[in-house]
Amino acid sequence: MNSRLAQRQAQGRFRRIRDLHMISSTCGYDRQGRRYLLFNTNDYLGLSHHPLVQAAARRAVTDGCGAGGSRLLAGAPFILRELEEELADFKGTEAALLFSTGYMANVGVLSALPQAGDVIFSDALNHASIIDGCRMSRARTVVYAHMDMDDLEKKLQHESGGRRYIVTDGVFSMDGHVCPLPALVRLKQTYGAVLLVDDAHGLGVLGKSGRGTAEYFACHDVDIHIGTLSKSLGALGGYVAASEAICRYLQNESRPFIFSTALPPAVAAAALTALRLLRAQGASYVAQIRDHIAYMCRQVPTISQRQPPVPVLPILTGSSAAAMQYAAACAEAGLLVSAVRPPTVPEGTARLRITVTAGHTPDELRRGADILNEQGEKATWKQ
Structure with a gap:
């Protein structure tokens, strides 16, 4: 087991659990009290905290x-x-x-x-x-x-x-x-x-x-x-x-x-x-999440899937190490996104997986887009 885990570590595929206390459907803080904005949740309508x-x-x-x-x-x-x-x-x-x-x-x-x-x-x-x-x-x-x-x-x-x-x-x-x-x-x-x-x-x-x-x-x-x-x-x-x-x-x-x-x-x-x-307000929820998806696609040019209305927005990095470095830089800036690596995705297609929800506020969307762009532009893995 230790040998296999070491191999995963070397390949950039080792996975850890991050403990979070959720404040809302889009924000949480860790055990050290540091607060994060979440763009890694599948709570697409924000209903977990309704x-x-x-x-x-x-x-x-x-x-x-x-x-x-x-x-x-x-x-x-x-x-x-x-x-x-x-x-x-x-x-x-x-x-x-x-x-x-x-x-x-x-x-x-x-x-x-x-x-x-x-x-x-x-x-x-x-x-x-x-x-x-x-x-x-x-x-x-x-x-x-x-x-x-x-x-x-x-x-x-x-x-x-x-x-x-x-x-x-x-x-x-x-x-x-x-x-x-x-x-x-x-x-x-x-x-x-x-x-x-x-x-x-x-x-x-x-x-x-x-x-x-x-x-x-x-x-x-x-x-x-x-x-x-x-x-x-x-x-x-x-x-x-x-x-x-x-x-x-x-x-x-x-x-x-x-x-x-x-x-x-x-x-x-x-x-x-x-x-x-959802039955009572479905049209409103769908319209809201579509608006949020469209906003992120406009603001973050590196998003590779640019066909709303789906809230799964990948940013391809290629290597697992690059995805991990990008995600870590975003986390350091207060934004949690998912670094998805093989075998979840095919070799050479590691990525950040960004999810936007109806629960994100306009300020949160702006902040998320800014962090993704800033950290993407200065990322060392691009050099």
């Missing part, structure tokens, strides 16, 4: 701090079923099923639904949870080039046998790319495949009312929507929104659902309140 969301969580604590066991074994608080019903209605499906995390939702679906003899077609840049779910599946996995519909179609034509599953991120979390959903739906229909879209980074961000990638493209023939409660909804947990039959099947066959403790009542109450805020 007064109504926090009040709902406090009220629900009276139902217990934990759920006490898995839902099939110990039952569950009423609010979990209410959350599932409202998620299904929001996503336009018959039913929804909650998982402990978005990661477990992907693993839970892909390890349970595809069977031996089936084939999963997975985008090359899909999230780690999709990759792990494919590895745990009894089906065979075929990887197609990132968002390359010609490559996907060739592979669909070549593969025969059992059922076909196409799985993709709705928004790719490291690049900010939005999947070509209309083309994916066309291929799904042509080749009789089942289409799964992980919209963890699309909910609350894309579409007129924040319903995600399908609403953004006005393209709703998606069989299984997978998502999270931990990003735009500011809480914790994952969900699957699909037909009644699929959700009931997962309830009986998906090991991550069957053998995991249910979400605590306070977490579910926070997520449900955040979802209701």
Whole structure:
């Protein structure tokens, strides 16, 4: 272990946890009392600190701090079923099923639904949870080039046998790319495949009312929507929104659902309140975050993904060492951004991953842009 850790250190891939006490959805301070502005959070709408969301969580604590066991074994608080019903209605499906995390939702679906003899077609840049779910599946996995519909179609034509599953991120979390959903739906229909879209980074961000990638493209023939409660909804947990039959099947066959403790009542109450805020004010939230994304793209010329409305804004550095140095310089100036390195991204594509949210104030956006530009201009790794 020590040898492997030393190798990671030498490669600039060693990771550390930074402890923070959050003051708001965009600011926090460390154990030494130093305050930071955050541009590294996926709390896209700033709802984790919304007064109504926090009040709902406090009220629900009276139902217990934990759920006490898995839902099939110990039952569950009423609010979990209410959350599932409202998620299904929001996503336009018959039913929804909650998982402990978005990661477990992907693993839970892909390890349970595809069977031996089936084939999963997975985008090359899909999230780690999709990759792990494919590895745990009894089906065979075929990887197609990132968002390359010609490559996907060739592979669909070549593969025969059992059922076909196409799985993709709705928004790719490291690049900010939005999947070509209309083309994916066309291929799904042509080749009789089942289409799964992980919209963890699309909910609350894309579409007129924040319903995600399908609403953004006005393209709703998606069989299984997978998502999270931990990003735009500011809480914790994952969900699957699909037909009644699929959700009931997962309830009986998906090991991550069957053998995991249910979400605590306070977490579910926070997520449900955040979802209701999104339903009531979705257009306003979407417009606000789009304005903030556009501002940062104008002010920081090194941002490589310049196609709003996605709040994932990478600044490519190439090497891991360069990404670490840039992020450290920003932190020294009071700005926290994520240095993303292999194996999370391909070799030679290390980057800063900047996330803007609806919760950032105009002053915070200006300060963040100024620090990124200042530290980028004088960075020693450029020399």
